[in-house]
Amino acid sequence: MAKKVQGYIEIDKEKCKGCELCVVACPKDIIRMSKDVNGKGYHYAEFFNPEPCVGCADCAVVCPDGVITVYRARIEV
Amino acid sequence: MGELRLMKGNEAFAEALIRAGADGYFGYPITPQSEVIEYLMAEKPHERTGMVVLQAESELASINMLYGGAGAGKKVATSSSSPGISLMLEGISYMAGAELPCVILNVQRGGPGLGTIQPSQSDYFQATKGGGHGDYRLLVLAPASVQEMSDFVPLAFDLAFKYRNPVMILSDGVIGQMMEKVELFDPIPRWTDEEVIEKNGDWATVGKRPGRERNIITSLDLDPYSMERHNHDLFAKYKKMEEEEVRWEELNTEDAEYFIVAYGSASRISQKAIDLARAEGIKVGLIRPITLYPFPYKVLQEKVQKGAKGFLTVELNMGQMIEDVQLAVKDNAKVEFFGHVGGVIPTPEEVVEALKTKIIGG
Amino acid sequence: MELTADKIKELVVKPENKVYAKTPLLTDKTLSYCPGCGHGVAHRILMELVEEMGLENDTIGIAPVGCSVLAYEFMNVDMQEAAHGRAPALATAIKRLWPGKFVFTYQGDGDLAAIGGNETLHACNRGENITIIFINNGIYGMTGGQMAPTTLPGMRTSTSPYGRDTHMMGNPLKMTEIVAMLPGTYFVTRQAVHTAKHARKAKKAIKKAIEVQLEGKGTSFVEIVSNCNSGWKMTPVKANQWLEENMLDYYHLGDIKVDGKLVKEIV
Ligand SMILES: Cc1ncc(C[n+]2csc(CCOP(=O)(O)OP(=O)(O)O)c2C)c(N)n1
Ligand code: SF4
Numbered sequence: 041m042a043k044k045v046q047g048y049i050e051i052d053k054e055k056c057k058g059c060e061l062c063v064v065a066c067p068k069d070i071i072r073m074s075k076d077v078n079g080k081g082y083h084y085a086e087f088f089n090p091e092p093c094v095g096c097a098d099c100a101v102v103c104p105d106g107v108i109t110v111y112r113a114r115i116e117v
Numbered sequence: 118m119g120e121l122r123l124m125k126g127n128e129a130f131a132e133a134l135i136r137a138g139a140d141g142y143f144g145y146p147i148t149p150q151s152e153v154i155e156y157l158m159a160e161k162p163h164e165r166t167g168m169v170v171l172q173a174e175s176e177l178a179s180i181n182m183l184y185g186g187a188g189a190g191k192k193v194a195t196s197s198s199s200p201g202i203s204l205m206l207e208g209i210s211y212m213a214g215a216e217l218p219c220v221i222l223n224v225q226r227g228g229p230g231l232g233t234i235q236p237s238q239s240d241y242f243q244a245t246k247g248g249g250h251g252d253y254r255l256l257v258l259a260p261a262s263v264q265e266m267s268d269f270v271p272l273a274f275d276l277a278f279k280y281r282n283p284v285m286i287l288s289d290g291v292i293g294q295m296m297e298k299v300e301l302f303d304p305i306p307r308w309t310d311e312e313v314i315e316k317n318g319d320w321a322t323v324g325k326r327p328g329r330e331r332n333i334i335t336s337l338d339l340d341p342y343s344m345e346r347h348n349h350d351l352f353a354k355y356k357k358m359e360e361e362e363v364r365w366e367e368l369n370t371e372d373a374e375y376f377i378v379a380y381g382s383a384s385r386i387s388q389k390a391i392d393l394a395r396a397e398g399i400k401v402g403l404i405r406p407i408t409l410y411p412f413p414y415k416v417l418q419e420k421v422q423k424g425a426k427g428f429l430t431v432e433l434n435m436g437q438m439i440e441d442v443q444l445a446v447k448d449n450a451k452v453e454f455f456g457h458v459g460g461v462i463p464t465p466e467e468v469v470e471a472l473k474t475k476i477i478g479g
Numbered sequence: 480m481e482l483t484a485d486k487i488k489e490l491v492v493k494p495e496n497k498v499y500a501k502t503p504l505l506t507d508k509t510l511s512y513c514p515g516c517g518h519g520v521a522h523r524i525l526m527e528l529v530e531e532m533g534l535e536n537d538t539i540g541i542a543p544v545g546c547s548v549l550a551y552e553f554m555n556v557d558m559q560e561a562a563h564g565r566a567p568a569l570a571t572a573i574k575r576l577w578p579g580k581f582v583f584t585y586q587g588d589g590d591l592a593a594i595g596g597n598e599t600l601h602a603c604n605r606g607e608n609i610t611i612i613f614i615n616n617g618i619y620g621m622t623g624g625q626m627a628p629t630t631l632p633g634m635r636t637s638t639s640p641y642g643r644d645t646h647m648m649g650n651p652l653k654m655t656e657i658v659a660m661l662p663g664t665y666f667v668t669r670q671a672v673h674t675a676k677h678a679r680k681a682k683k684a685i686k687k688a689i690e691v692q693l694e695g696k697g698t699s700f701v702e703i704v705s706n707c708n709s710g711w712k713m714t715p716v717k718a719n720q721w722l723e724e725n726m727l728d729y730y731h732l733g734d735i736k737v738d739g740k741l742v743k744e745i746v
């Protein structure tokens with residue numbers, strides 16, 4: 041069995057203001073803006089494809105509102 | 118008996134700051150009070166007590182240094198004269214709003230504008246009615262001697278911390294510049310950092326403490342209801358000052374029919390005038406407000422109730438305190454004003470003359 | 480084994496795998512900033528450092544007047560809110576009266592370079608042992624996008640609707656270069672936070688600025704070239720592109736003064 045670095049992010053969608061900076065920041069293009077809106081009326085960011093995520097945290101680092109939590113682990117595949 | 122010295126009023130204030138355990142003085146030179154910072158710089162209070170003295174780049178900076186220092190729980194003071202106090206009004210209003218304790222000395226000179234470096238009392242309205250923007254009051258103490266330039270410093274610090282409010286010592290060029298014998302009080306040790314935390318750590322920014330939320334010093338509140346509440350709280354505090362902190366002095370008032378109301382240097386001149394008038398058989402006494410805010414309205418009202426016939430205010434301005442005397446006396450007795458401006462000092466003889474023509478004969 | 484999204488979540492989302500989360504030194508209050516505003520990133524890296532450096536109980540911060548006037552609502556340390564432009568005066572007294580604390584000001588360009596120009600210059604000239612974080616977005620964000628001393632030539636704002644005319648309004652003021660010339664400053668740098676790379680670099684710079692203060696070396700001054708998408712009337716993504724192409728062309732990034740010595744020619 042091979043090992044790989046797997047990342048995962050959680051987005052606090054109610055706190056997201058929909059600025060899209062994480063979408064631009066993500067090197068793997070796996071964040072997009074949701075078609076739905078949150079309680080504040082913003083199209084919030086959505087982590088739609090976890091598999092390529094390496095947990096680089098670039099999205100979280102550029103998020104002005106600190107709504108992204110990042111996890112990273114070596115998992116067996 | 119404390120140490121006796123012959124000093125200028127400004128120097129007595131400076132020495133008193135060191136002895137009162139002040140932590141910091143921040144100021145900018147202006148006549149007629151530059152002796153304060155000069156004395157402090159020469160005395161090296163940092164070596165005597167650890168007190169910080171800094172010549173700031175402006176009065177705007179000085180007063181905002183006070184905001185920072187007071188917000189961090191320390192005993193801080195500044196001094197200036199009228200044009201400098203005008204610049205400080207920004208910070209004074211913020212400090213009143215944020216409820217910060219400090220001591221501000223105004224050695225008044227004449228205005229408006231750059232005016233004159235000569236003595237004046239024309240900042241009475243500015244000091245007692247707020248001065249800066251917003252609804253607020255300062256506690257205002259008016260020294261009439263070099264002794265009081267010293268004695269009022271520890272009193273001012275006590276009041277400032279008791280009410281968490283700026284206290285102004287409203288002096289003038291005469292009291293600041295004249296030399297008199299002064300008995301200095303024994304030094305009060307500066308609070309240690311631990312004492313500052315113990316006394317003020319529940320509100321001041323002394324660094325977050327385990328077991329409490331962070332402390333915030335601000336005058337801002339965007340919630341209208343909460344801001345209205347804050348204004349009401351401030352005025353409840355001012356009301357308490359009005360009930361508990363009125364200070365005044367009376368001279369020859371027991372049998373008096375007429376009263377001179379004067380503070381600071383004008384009260385010194387008025388004392389002499391009373392001697393002259395009494396020698397002529399005029400039953401006149403002096404009421405000297407020591408706190409200009411809160412003003413001794415009740416004292417004047419009691420005189421009215423006991424049949425006072427008239428009140429003459431003597432001021433080094435165009436007539437400012439007279440409005441407070443009128444508020445107290447209303448139409449129940451005659452209230453008139455006599456004064457000079459521009460640095461011209463009224464003579465006792467002129468005061469007696471004004472008493473006769475404006476009050477007794479008028 | 481097929482790695483479904485749910486499976487990945489199950490394997491990876493565990494407390495021990497958490498590599499990035501909002502610092503507890505930011506409160507849970509929603510930031511009052513517009514979407515995408517650089518103030519949020521600057522707040523976060525500053526508070527992360529206060530946490531990482533163990534300074535939580537030894538920090539006194541000063542908020543300005545500007546969009547970050549409410550910084551004290553978000554930064555979970557003891558804070559004071561200053562009058563417009565006066566933060567360096569507050570910091571001067573606080574640091575002199577509490578020399579053992581980490582004292583910082585956080586100021587916008589209107590606050591620091593216009594109304595507070597004098598306080599800034601003199602605090603830096605005295606070498607006050609404080610850290611100044613200067614958020615330069617080239618505009619008055621809070622009051623609705625008026626021209627600032629830092630507004631670029633030709634840039635449109637609500638008080639320069641035809642673009643900043645430098646004949647009438649002067650040229651953008653480079654406060655950072657000016658304070659770098661003063662002997663009192665020890666570390667002066669210009670950073671940005673619009674990309675992850677820049678934000679990480681800015682964090683390193685602020686860390687150095689804090690260390691300089693803790694070592695008692697003098698004033699440390701960190702400019703952060705930031706955006707104001709509301710004032711600039713652009714989307715956040717567009718604003719960051721514009722920042723890269725225009726602001727950084729005028730406000731060059733990098734250290735200007737290190738260890739008390741100029742490391743860059745000042746132009
Ligand atoms: C004495 C005073 N003058 C003017 C204002 C109004 N005012 C509030 S914020 C501001 C400009 C702030 O701009 P900047 O410092 O660049 O901060 P930003 O909002 O861009 O972050 C002004 C002019 C004020 N609050 N106080
Ligand atoms: S107005 Fe500009 S500076 Fe203020 S919060 Fe919005 S984007 Fe940020």
Ligand SMILES: [Mg+2]
Nearest residue numbers: 587588618620
């Ligand atoms: Mg700005």
